[in-house]
Amino acid sequence: MDGKVIVITSGKGGVGKTTATACIGAALALENRQVAVVDMDIGLRNLDGGMGLENRIVFNVVDAAKGKCKIKQAAIKDRRIENLYLIPASQSDNKDALTPDIMVRLCKELRKEFDYVLLDCPAGIERGFENSVAPADEAVVVCTPEVSSVRDADRVIALLYARSITPRLIVNRIVPEMVENGDMLSHEDVVDVLSVELLGLVPLDNQVVISTNTGAPLVLQKDSEAGQSFRRIALRMEGQDIPIEIPQAQKSFWKKLGIIIGIGK
Amino acid sequence: MDVQLSDKSQVRLKGVRDGFWVTLDPSLPADYIQEELTRVFNQLQHLAFNSHVTLDMGGPEGRESIVEMLRAFLKSKFNVASVAVAPASPPPKEVPVNGEHGGDKSHKPDMSSVWMEHHSDALVIAGRVRSGQKITAQKHLVILGDVNPGSELIAGGDILIMGTLGGIALAGQPDNEAAIILAIGFKPIQIQIGGIIATEVPVSQRHTLEFARVDHGDIVVEDYIKTNPFGRLTWPEVR
Numbered sequence: 001m002d003g004k005v006i007v008i009t010s011g012k013g014g015v016g017k018t019t020a021t022a023c024i025g026a027a028l029a030l031e032n033r034q035v036a037v038v039d040m041d042i043g044l045r046n047l048d049g050g051m052g053l054e055n056r057i058v059f060n061v062v063d064a065a066k067g068k069c070k071i072k073q074a075a076i077k078d079r080r081i082e083n084l085y086l087i088p089a090s091q092s093d094n095k096d097a098l099t100p101d102i103m104v105r106l107c108k109e110l111r112k113e114f115d116y117v118l119l120d121c122p123a124g125i126e127r128g129f130e131n132s133v134a135p136a137d138e139a140v141v142v143c144t145p146e147v148s149s150v151r152d153a154d155r156v157i158a159l160l161y162a163r164s165i166t167p168r169l170i171v172n173r174i175v176p177e178m179v180e181n182g183d184m185l186s187h188e189d190v191v192d193v194l195s196v197e198l199l200g201l202v203p204l205d206n207q208v209v210i211s212t213n214t215g216a217p218l219v220l221q222k223d224s225e226a227g228q229s230f231r232r233i234a235l236r237m238e239g240q241d242i243p244i245e246i247p248q249a250q251k252s253f254w255k256k257l258g259i260i261i262g263i264g265k
Numbered sequence: 266m267d268v269q270l271s272d273k274s275q276v277r278l279k280g281v282r283d284g285f286w287v288t289l290d291p292s293l294p295a296d297y298i299q300e301e302l303t304r305v306f307n308q309l310q311h312l313a314f315n316s317h318v319t320l321d322m323g324g325p326e327g328r329e330s331i332v333e334m335l336r337a338f339l340k341s342k343f344n345v346a347s348v349a350v351a352p353a354s355p356p357p358k359e360v361p362v363n364g365e366h367g368g369d370k371s372h373k374p375d376m377s378s379v380w381m382e383h384h385s386d387a388l389v390i391a392g393r394v395r396s397g398q399k400i401t402a403q404k405h406l407v408i409l410g411d412v413n414p415g416s417e418l419i420a421g422g423d424i425l426i427m428g429t430l431g432g433i434a435l436a437g438q439p440d441n442e443a444a445i446i447l448a449i450g451f452k453p454i455q456i457q458i459g460g461i462i463a464t465e466v467p468v469s470q471r472h473t474l475e476f477a478r479v480d481h482g483d484i485v486v487e488d489y490i491k492t493n494p495f496g497r498l499t500w501p502e503v504r
Contacts, residue, residue, distance in 0.1 A: 151396050151415045158395035193413055193431075195393055 052215015
């Protein structure tokens with residue numbers, strides 16, 4: 001097996017990298033792929049909590065990278081989804097515990113055992129970013145429709161191109177009503193500035209908060225719009241030609257009625 | 266290069282084709298010469314970097330020690346590429362200073378010969394300039410693509426953008442206020458022409474060709490097609 005190493009990054013913090021990693025990892029595993037999600041945020045681990053696996057951590061990515069344990073010992077099998085494994089971050093070390101070379105060596109081993117290795121990159125463009133990008137074959141940049149997030153994503157895209165990695169984009173937390181009212185950047189505005197291939201659009205979804213707190217996989221919830229968006233993103237990453245679905249505003253009963261009788265828009 | 270910093274001091278600097286020609290009186294105290302060189306080179310800013318400097322002291326004879334001292338001084342302080350000494354002959358002919366400072370333009374004998382002599386001093390870049398990227402040009406800068414917010418363009422001359430300008434653009438650095446900044450979609454965070462800075466530039470919602478220039482000490486942004494700023498020039502000029 002010679003799997004792909006994909007870094008999920010953004011530059012700015014709090015845009016949904018960890019959620020995206022957990023969801024895409026779960027969605028790819030549901031497609032019968034062997035998937036490892038690796039928390040690269042050394043010192044501030046939180047991917048384990050989002051997947052509901054925090055009480056099963058014995059070894060972590062630093063231990064695996066430094067040869068203190070085998071990869072199989074550090075990889076925690078997900079309770080609900082077959083083929084999905086988490087390699088958690090160390091909470092007690094800092095980003096300097098790893099180096100790009102060590103990560104390249106670790107990912108070389110991970111490739112042999114998994115179809116996909118998803119690296120959840122920490123915010124920023126310093127050591128944690130370098131460690132996550134060095135072994136990556138592909139990159140997914142997550143950004144929200146906010147000026148600051150787009151600016152940071154742009155910076156990261158330039159850094160990825162400089163390393164000969166062509167990134168793809170996920171625009172997260174779209175609020176269609178705000179876009180319609182002109183209070184939020186549209187996905188076209190974001191793509192216009194960033195000028196990279198769009199992998200998917202994810203609407204703002206309250207289910208994400210519930211899922212992150214409870215550890216229940218979002219992609220298994222049929223009524224979660226975000227979860228379903230991530231499933232479609234995973235299929236696109238698998239090479240399937242699925243059209244991009246643009247999040248639409250939910251029309252209220254009175255608005256729908258207005259449209260029917262021809263007084264609303 | 267077309268930099269000319271005329272001053273009445275005893276250390277004078279002229280821009281010549283491949284660098285700078287510095288005229289100075291070697292009988293002056295070394296401290297004074299260094300002080301004056303610092304002053305004029307400070308005005309050049311990044312243009313001094315890697316430039317070739319020729320010292321004109323009325324001939325090289327008997328000046329070895331002061332030349333050596335000034336060479337070390339200019340290389341260490343301003344990162345010039347080389348410091349040579351001029352022979353005891355008149356300085357080379359200056360490259361014609363162009364733009365609005367070109368003097369009487371209506372009686373130029375043969376413009377085609379001027380173009381033939383003139384090297385193209387434009388740095389042409391194709392592609393999107395992204396946040397965090399900084400492009401510096403000694404003279405003019407042409408960008409065939411968009412310039413995203415968070416990026417920075419610095420040019421000794423004009424900045425021409427065949428796309429949207431969303432970042433910071435500094436034209437005419439350090440002191441050429443005849444420079445312009447032109448873009449299709451003028452939405453800069455900040456612009457600077459020569460020493461004049463304009464912050465909070467009103468964002469243009471139109472996708473038309475607009476340009477910024479200096480007018481009576483202020484930066485103004487105008488529609489390029491309507492204004493046609495160079496349409497009134499009687500002769501095509503080298504900028």
